[in-house]
Amino acid sequence: KAGVTQTPRYLIKTRGQQVTLSCSPISGHRSVSWYQQTPGQGLQFLFEYFSETQRNKGNFPGRFSGRQFSNSRSEMNVSTLELGDSALYLCASSPIAKNIQYFGAGTRLSVL
């Protein structure tokens, strides 16, 4: 089985722009979770989707949004980028029965 695929791997944007990141889960996995990782901050939970529904959301401003499609692929969008949004964004997928998370390689976003 192919693993979790995140695109793009690297992204450079300027303040005020918006960005869309993509995550394709492992085949058969219907849950997708998104995390932000910054140096010294560990992993911060953004949101989790299951069957196109957002089931849980972390403590991030409304500039961070996401969605999930019928094929379980997920996108997250960050609008009006700020310098502090520079981070590694990680996506994880899980099978239905248990929340065992399998991660993609991440998208490294730099905001200049």
Place this chain on the structure above:
Amino acid sequence: GIQVEQSPPDLILQEGANSTLRCNFSDSVNNLQWFHQNPWGQLINLFYIPSGTKQNGRLSATTVATERYSLLYISSSQTTDSGVYFCAGGSNYQLIWGAGTKLIIKP
């Protein structure tokens, strides 16, 4: 909400040494996982272990759910074991992550 604390924050060992990493959680969890993040950022799931003991090669983990802690044991360390080890606990909807233990194995 649940809080997850990991110790030690940093660990430097010589190749061949053994180590024990600890994860304490503030409340009961029905989901606990250990992960390794390599220097390139890739997170690998090591164990799904809400209770009991599991072993996978040189790595093993034990969770004592009644006392709210989990231990990760690494034996005969290799330089490829370097990286950050995270534990995460919670439910089937959300995991709360510890700050990680940064492990450096010197040749």
